[in-house]
Each structure stands twice: as C-alpha cells, then as structure tokens.
Amino acid sequence: MSGRTSNQTVGALPDTTVDSPSVPAVLTWLVWSLFAASVVVLAARVRLDGAWEVPGVAAIDGLTVLLWVVVTFFSGIVHSYSRRYLAGSAYQTGFFIGVFGFTLAVMGLVAADHVALFGFLWLAMGLVMAKLIGVVDGWPQAQAAGAVARRYFLASSALLGVALTALWWATGETTVSGIAAAADGLGGPVWLIAAAALVLAAMMQSALVPFHTWLLSSMTPPTPASALMHAGFVNAGGILLVRFAPVVTVDATLMLGVVVVGAVSALLGKLLKSVQSDIKSELGCSTVGQMGFMIMQAGLGFFGAAITHLILHGFYKAYYFLSSGGRVERTAPTGRDRHETTFADVAVVVVTGLAGGALFALLTGKGTSVDSGLLLALFVVLTTLHAARSVVERTALSATARYAAVPLAFLPALTVYALVYQAISGVLSGLPVVSAPAELSALHVVVAVGFLAVYVAMEAGLHERSHRLYVALLNASQPASSTVLTSTEEYNEH
Template sequence: MTERTSKPTVGALPDATVESPSVPVALTRLVWLLFAASVAVFVARVRIGGEWRVPGVITIDGLTVLMWVVVTFFSGIVHSYSRRYMVGSGHETDFFLAVFGFTAAVMGLVTADHVALFALLWLAMGLAMAELIGTVDGWNQAQAAADVARKYFLASSALLGVALTALWWATGATTVSGIAAAADGLEGAVWLVGAVALVLAAMIQSALVPFHNWLLSSMTAPTPASALMHAGFVNAGGILLLRFAPVVTVDATLMLGIVVVGATSALLGKLLKAVQPDVKTELGCSTVGQMGFMIMQAGLGFFGAAVTHLILHGFYKAYHFLSAGGRVEHTSPTESDPRRTSTAGAAVVLVTGLAGGVLFAVLTGKGTSVDSGLLLVLFVVVTTLHAARSAVAHTSLPATARYGAVPLIFIPAITGYALVYEAISSVLSGLPVVTAPTELRALHVLVAVVFLAVYVGIEIGVHERSQRLYVALLNASQPASSTVLTDTEDYNEY
C-alpha cells in the first residue's frame, strides 16, 4: 500500500453541485411514469388476456407487455444513475435524449406488427445505440467505435430487410402475425433465404461470434450506456427469433444450426473472457457467451427459456456494469487458484448440479421425454455446476460452512428459476410458438458431448497450457484498432 491519498483522473472532475438541465430531469420522470403505466398494462393484460391490436399495424400481446415492463425498468435505472454520472458533461442532454429514444424504439419494436414498421424500429434502435457509443463527439476513439457499431447495425438491418422481403414474397403477408400464420406452408429457396437472414440479423445484434467485434469495440460508451447495451440491446436477437419462431421452426436442420451457432458463441465467449485484463471487456466477453446460451435455447425450441434467460441476464449485467467501478476498487490479486477444489467440495458441487437439473425437470416437465428438452436440462446442470464451483472456490468461509451453504443457496435458486420460467412461458402463451422441442438427433448428442468436453476443459484450465491458444484468444478479442485509447490526454471531455 502507498500513502497516496488522491486518485489520478482523466480530465477535470465534473461539478456535482451544478443543477442538471431540465431535459434529463423531465425524461427521467417520464420513463418512470412509462414503467408504472407498463406495469398497469401488464396486470390488465394478464387478467383480461387476448390480444389488443390495431389491425395490420401494432399488436399488444404477452411479449409486448412483458418487455415493456423490463425495458422501462432498466431504462429508468439507467436514467436515474446517469443523473449523477453525466452531471456537468457538455453532452448530458444529448445522452439522455439518445437513451430515451432508444427506449422508445425498443418499446415500439415489441409492439410493431407491420413488417415495414418493425424494420424501421429495428434500424432506429441500432442507430440510437451507435449514438450512445459515440456520445463524446470530441473523442476520436469514441467516434470510431460508433462508426464500427453503426456498420454492424446497418448490416443487421439490411439482413432483416432481406428476410422480411423474402418472407413477404413467400407468404404475401405484410405483417409479422400474417407471416407467422402462413409459416406452415413455407419451404424452398425463398424461405431458406429469409430464415438464414433472420438468424444472421439476430447474431449480429446479439454480438455472437464472429460478429462480436462491435461489442468489444464499444468500451468508449459511458458506463450507463454499456449497462443498457448489455442488459437490453443485445437481447434483440432473442426477441427477433421469438417473433419469427414459426418461420425458423419449420426445419429441424435449421434449428440444429442455431444450436451449433449458440453453443459455439457460448464456449468462445467463456474462453475470450478468461484472457481479459480489464473489467468492462471481461463483462463484454461474458455477454457474448451468455447471448450464445440464449440463442442455443431458442434453437432447442424453448423460446420461453430464451426470454427468461435474456431477462435474468439483463438484471445481472446491468448490476455488474453499474457497479464496475466498485469491483475495480475492491478487487485485489490473489495467489490462490480458484480451480483447486477438495474432493469433498467437488462432491458437493456435483451433487448440487445434478439435483438442480432433476429439480428443474420436475418443476417444468422439460427433459422428461427424449427430445431437445434433455439438452436444456443438461445446460441447467452445467450452469449450476459452474456457479456452485465458483461459490466454493471464492467464498471466504470455512470449508464446512461453504459446503453446507452451496445446496442451501442453489437448490432454492433453481426452484426460483424454474418458477420464473413457467410464469414467463404462461405470459407468452398467446404467441404462435413458445415451446417447440425438436426430435433428438445424433448430431444433437454430438454437439452436447463436444460442448461438455470443451466446457470441462475450460473449467480445469486446459486452455491455459497453450501459449498459442492464449495469443489467438487475445487477438480474437481485440477491439478495432481505431477505437483503442493509447493516451489518456486524448480524452478530456470536461
């Protein structure tokens, strides 16, 4: 420890006594009013049921009201947090306008039924996020990051345009609901072009490998913008696949391809996270992996599970980004190896993971038949094993207390997760497809075996024995060179 009493800063600190402009104050109050209204609409929708719509334009269904509540809540937190974070900044008003604009675009997107309106709001959502990434207009690296993100988002919008055009051509429908209703008759090259373009658009928006560079290049964004990005924006890929679930579930081979894409990103995200030296990039790589899990659940046919995952991941990632500074402050190097677990600890972790999988299967009914539900339960087991092992390795309690606490914490947590999953699936029940388990094929088993083997290898640190792999992972996780800040003097917003 040193006797240093002051911390180095980049630029002058903002004056916290300066009164905020009226726009941020008004927008913060407005977004919380929208949250209250969304909760009221959600309750009404659950009690009354059915769909509320303006035919051919918008539809308010279970997904709409659920996402309204989630999006406005996250946005309200970000608005309130930013009132202090952005105080004194010359870009404060522009930042709040972009955050609120993004919120409005997402709320509109989950309501849109006409394909043109859906595509327009998808584009608006991406442009608003690019604006947030490049908030500081005098910072060259921030502008470069915004340009990188904008190119990806424009590509995603172009692919969505191709998909919607192909599906309109194949069905004659100009609405999302109309395309869903006619999906049973889809086949041939036009459908394939539309379906593949949908999946690619979702992959880009959710920053799946190999489209993750825009996310890892976005670290110039203010921290609350990063929280909104990782808690909300990247989830759009899952929402897109759910809205067009009748289209992608037409063919089992396409669904298997989605599983492979998701599993690959889940594993590579975990590997990329292992080589990151800073908190925000580590969180970014974690998002790449978690979005892989979300897309994988959709590929297995469990769209309700995908939505549950994106919501819970949103809460988790918003918290971690908004508290990233505290994590840096309180984290110190340690000589202990978190992979070293005693035999008793390993047994407790294994039993907890298996018990969690069985409990999830019993509460949800998934995994009780020979279909893709077995893989969903397997991934629940793997996730529980990972979380339980981390708790055993990192908790500074006596061994007996740690081993006893793990099942007492994780079994109720799995119970809560299963109940939340069932509740969300119930809210989504009016959608054309919420659950569509696929027949278990040999390729599903192969994907599961490879995934499990690689995952176990990562957990025990096999990948760290290869310097070549380490360098390859480090290179694969590098942001665009134009977005890298090499001199702190280049950034002096104030």
C-alpha cells in the first residue's frame, strides 16, 4: 500500500514583498534581463554571420550564445524560485549574490578565448559553487561539503592549468581559437599530457566515476542551488571537451578511452541510484549516469549531440530537483518485486526501442550506415527510453495501460530530442569541430555489446540478487563522512 500524505501548510506562505532585502529582487530582475538579451543575441547570431570577438580576449560564437540563453534561463528560474524558498533566511542575500556571480562566471567562461581568462573563470566558477554548497554558516556538515567540493574543483582547475600550459608550449598560441587552429600539428608527449589533463578535468567537474564523491557529498545546499548544480555546473565537463574538441580528436585511441569512461559512469550511475533511500541522493546518482551518456557522445565524436544531451538533461534535472518536495511519500512494502519482468514487458521495450531507433535515424540521418552513428542512436534510445519508463512507472496506470503509455511517452520525447539535436547542430555550425564521427572499430563493438548486456541485466533486476554487489554499491555511494547528517537537530538551519 502506498500513497501520498495530505498536503498541509503550517502557517501562511511568506510574502516576498514584505520586509525583504532589495538584493534578491534586483538580481532576479537583472538575470531575467540577461536572459532576454541573450535570446536577442542568439536570434541575431543565427541570422548574421561573421566573427564577433574582442581579438585575443573573447569570442562570441554559436555555442556561446546558445549557452547564454540556457544558463540565464536556469538561473532566472532559480532566482525566482528562491525568493519565496529563502524568504526570511539569514543567508538569503549571500545566496543570491552567489547564484548571480556563478551565472556571470559561466557566461564569461563560454565566451572566453584567452587561455588565462578561460582558466581563471573555470576556477571562479568552481569556487562560487563550493561557496553555494556550504552557504549555511554554522552548519558543520554544510561547511564540510563545501570543503570537499572545493578540493575537487581546485584539482580540476590545476589539471586545466596543466593542459593549457602544455598546449601553449606545443602551439605557441595563447587563445582557445588559436590552439584549435593549430591542433592538426599536435602529437607526442606534450599533447598526451594536455589531452589527458583535459579529460580528467572534465571528468572531475562532471562528477564522473571515480570523482563522483563530491557530488554525492553535496546534499547540504538549498534545493535551488542543487538544481543549478545538477542542471548547469556539472555540464562544464562537456563544454570543456567541445571547446577543445580539435585537441582530443587528434587520436582515435583517446576518443575510445573517453567512450569507455562515459560507459562506466553511465552504468555505475544507474547501479548506484538503485540503492539510494532518499530523493536527493537518487537524483545525484542519476546525474552521474547522465553525464556518462553525455561524455560517451563526445567520445564518439558527436559534440553537437553532447551539447544537446546536457541541455535537455538540465531541463529534466532542474524540474525534478525543484519539485523534489512533492515526491516525498509514505510507502509500505507491497510484497511485489518492482523489477518483476514479464515477456510482455520485454516485448514492449524491444519494439519501442527499435521504433525509436528508426525514428531517430530518419530525423537525424545518424544510424543509417555501419558507423559510430549506430552507437549514438543506441545510447540516445537507451537514455530516452529509460526516462520515459521512469515517468510512466510513477503513474497510477494499470500494468496493461503502461504497455501503451511507454511508447506514447517515449516516441514524442525522442522526436523532441532529435529535432533539438538538429537545431543545435545548426547553431554550432561555425565551431571548429561539431561532428567528427569516430571510425567504428571492433573495440567500439565490444564496448557497445558489453554496455547493452549490462544495461539489460540491470533493467531485468539481475543485480538485485547479489548481496555482495548491494553492499559494494552502498559503500561506493557513501558521501564523505564529515558531510553526513546524524541527528535531526542538525537540519535546523536557524
């Protein structure tokens, strides 16, 4: 038996217009103004060609204006949501300054062309997010979580510094665009150091396994900050790989390694999610998995698809974090295995997946020939089908009705994904590398077959039969001990 508890409000909702600091209102207005301006700039960029730049300092291309629109929109939602969520809080003003500062840092990062400016803004972005994670003064666990995140972000910034220094040494260029233009001549130990450092920096910032601990330890920030973190901050790894795509695509072996790294995180994120008992941790593990899918797409050479995935995942995850309070419910054991799989379940999923793959190939042209586009179609179908099934499972529909609901939810979602992918690829057309499909090799096939086998086994619930695996997953998903809440009194922020 399961059901939601009655929704009761204790006292009146706070009035955000009475005795409220002016800073939240002003910054909320400013960020929405930035969003409106970004939309205008995006429209102008689509219609007008040519270089928009401050030579040697900043360059405004399709990726820049697209991410300006996305970042300011998410930030606007967080600002507006937080005005009521944090009304009366002692740290309200500091929180808004932090969120607005983070927004400006990201907007600057995606426009930065000089490597020193790029590295500085990457560092600033991480430090501001660490501050938001530990924004509640006097709460030891919050301060510890901020410190854990800060160590990872500093390490990521150090790796990026190594990569940028090595690339400057190898090419003599001091701008991102200059390095991209000279990437054809890269190779040897210096390039290998730079490429490895770039991939590791991206993995840390996007919380891929084994660097996921900072994300699972960051459960102390206000929910709007968590939404901004999971919908925006973790996407930085994908943005880094896209900006330096000409560097990482020099060697096919490195690209295959990126695919493997993404596949491991995608699978482990899904496994770790299955042993979580609270909503925020479950969403955190889901982010680890989704970032794995995004990195896989970059590793296959489909950088436009990676940007599409991180944007759509941002909308998905922001919604689920901001509505997470509505998902709290009291549930009693039913005696039914929720992973009980029937032949009808398998048939519906297989037929729906095949139909989705054909639809994606028709709309995008990817997967119509024997190349890495087949793997892109496979990964897109898997992640979209999983999201659709998750939505259907939360409904009160009967088992029979769910058979029809899965394709009804999945096929429109996949259509949206494919159309957005096509539109974003068009916006990014001026970048040095938007699509550089990897040549399909036997190792790619091995990775894909292994990934699909493990994924299907998890969908069938086979992993739940091993108590040893359960314990291992539980241990692997534990946050840093200093960030764990051990007493209900420690939740009292006042």
